[in-house]
Amino acid sequence: MTHANADSRRNADRSLTPDQLEYFDKEFAARPVNRLMQNAVTRTPVDDVALDRRILTGIDHSVSHHLDDWKATNQKQSGRCWMFAGLNLLRVGAAQKLGVRDFEFSQNYLLWWDKFERANHFLEAIVETSDRDVDDRTVAHLLADPIGDGGQWNMFVALVAKHGLVPKSAMPETDSSSATRAMNRALETLLRQGARDLRERAGEGVVAQREHKREVLAAVHRVLGIHLGTPPKRFLWQWEDKDRRFHRDGWLTPAQFAASYVQLPLDEYVCLVHDPRESSPVGRTFTVEYLGNVVDAPPVVYLNVGMELVKQLAMDAIVGGEPVWFGCDVKKMMRADAGVWDAALFDYASVYDAPFTMDKAARLLHHDTQMTHAMLFTGVDVVDGSPRRWRVENSWGEEKADKGFWTMTDSWFGEHVFEIAVRRSALPPELAAALDRPPIVLPAWDPMGALAD
Template sequence: MERNLTAEQLELFEKEFAAHPSYRVMQNAVTQTPIANLALDRQIVTGIDHSVSNLLDDWKVTNQKKSGRCWLFAGLNLLRVGAAEKLGVKDFEFSQNYLLFWDKFERSNFFLEAMIETGDRDVDDRTVAHLLSDPIGDGGQWNMFVALVRKHGLVPKSAMPETESSSATAQMNDTLRKLLRQGARDLRKIDGVEAKRAHKQELLTTIHRVLSIHLGTPPQKFLWQWKDSDKGFHRDGWTTPAEFAENYVTVPIDEYVCIVHDPRETSPSGKTFTVDYLGNVIDAPPVVYLNVEVDLMKQLTQDAIVGGEPVWFGCDVGKQMNADLGYWDANLYDYGSVYDTEFTLDKAERLVHHETLMTHAMLFTGVDVLDGKPRRWRVENSWGDEKGDNGYWTMNDSWYAEHVFEIAVRRSALPAELQARLDDEPIVLPAWDPMGALAD
């Protein structure tokens, strides 16, 4: 066959299309109607509802708006359940803006340190190029969330409320990226680690100023008082973020471990992994995860929910999703019938061929169990209350296996042999590996 597309080949393609009346019918439909409306499987839609046998949520959803802070929202949504109960209130939110500020600042330092460490490599080195491709995105992972809470504590939303830029981060991030890439250029020209770190301090002074202008200044201490659901008045007095976290985080987040399903042949089950240059806080414990079979992940998630605890998780959110209904199913859209073709990549092959990675983090708050097995899952999203069931979404179990990558659960929930594996030296994956993707 010819390397080039010849006139004869083009004529054959056109004849092939014209020979099938069904293709013309589909052309007429798709040119006038959104393809998702045509591919949506009505039988699956009518077979889903938002009811589940085990339901935890009795609170309003949050809204990350035009930002990629889902991993922070999901983490804080897990923590706010116990805090609300301890405060005696119906709904409560920790300040997402507070953690956003510290994540941006810590991540700037993390990036600049990486530029110092890799200063002897060419700028086209794959690791350096990967770090420069997005030095200050919004996304993150569970271990990065824990690192921020442990170092900087927490504050209520009233102590550091949302700003224009926390709810719409694009312009702020654009400025930060310019400053960090400019800083990377300058650091690479300076000789000596001490001289580089002295310049890094100047760069961080500017970064702190930009963040303060966009997000406000994080409080070092604040007066905390509130009314409970019975209108009773309470006052803790002047409180630091560390003290507030100590008093109102009722979940032992240090006991949580990150479990993933990575079915690639190069990622054996039962092994721990980390990703080079993945993190936000220097000297925090590294981002380490244990790879397991997806059925175990499901069982761990189900057991936690039945036991009364929501579960933080990360997934490839946009696959087979209907946003208006708030539904996910592995076969929700039948695009194969629309195009008269087959889509045959499995989960491992999608990872290998760049067709999938973790893009979003949310909270499992319910599960529908039949004969001991999950049928569907209830999900607290952070996209406001206009979609799904007042902002809560429903995931058929088929979708979990295909598109969920990561959960955070208590170490003690794992079988003993897997608990022991968590102490193994992790296999280090390169910085660009898809399992290092940041949920946003």
């Protein structure tokens, strides 16, 4: 075969030719089920067609171990799920100490500080990378989302450690804390503009860059104040408990309030992930370049472990009386009106007559999954020592599921949960020791650096 003929054969299918288009049309028309599915899906949402009712009706919402007796929260049109999940974990002990049935820390207060700290974190990353081309992959990644709403467990802990907490009454929600898009739009432009200016000053040295950074942060501070209000430095704390007894703690700082009412030792918690890629060895710690919100806070570090251990530790914590913060890819196989997740809830393969064969590792490698949402496990159904179902406190309000509490089957947990926060003391000794090893550094764009929102 000549080189010309070989090249001709290699290039034969590069373009969509009339013959190919005719072939695809005939293939579609040859199977009556395709027309049936076309008639159904053009008039009905595909999830209603693909829903496997046997699985949906077979999901029992009861669990053997059930912790929650409080109301679900609502992040509304914001990406603060990781923050809500963290505060929902902490409010359990706070409500018990206060003697009240329901209690919320101010999510708006923590949002204000996250935005301001994250602006500084972003600008420092720009200073550090200002000698690179603007289309360098890391710089491009930083510029793509300079101040989104999402976050991870370690970022939540960093905010509480530095800025403390306040009750919701001391800094209530605003229109922009519940719907962050317009505020974020202004902040993004200011920060990208600031990045341009900092990069232009790279030749003048870091001192000159940081002088300009101060001007950018002053503008960010104004935007946050206008949209979210001013975070209190002190506030008067008094309340009435569930027995209608009055209490007054007097004037407190956010740090004093957190010290009094956070009942969990946040510095003892570690982040475990399930990353089944061959490039991510089990038993090693990882970090991701430029992932974080508070400059000089401990880096975001997680320990990669097997899925069975993730499930075991989450189950043990709940059985022991403590909810569990976790991150997942929330919209996979999700039925919102019923408030359920199951790994086989929708039969898309039958609807499309196409196989869906990627496992969790392949989905990570090929950008088909990443952590997108954080919530709180508040219950588990244990059968013969193993989990069968999980009860989840979402932060999407009380309208769906069991007044905002959802049901997750164990099959879904294995496929779509990525991350949990647990006490270091719960780990086997060899894994606890692994936390002290230097972490493997992943690039800024690695999917395990995704932010839950």
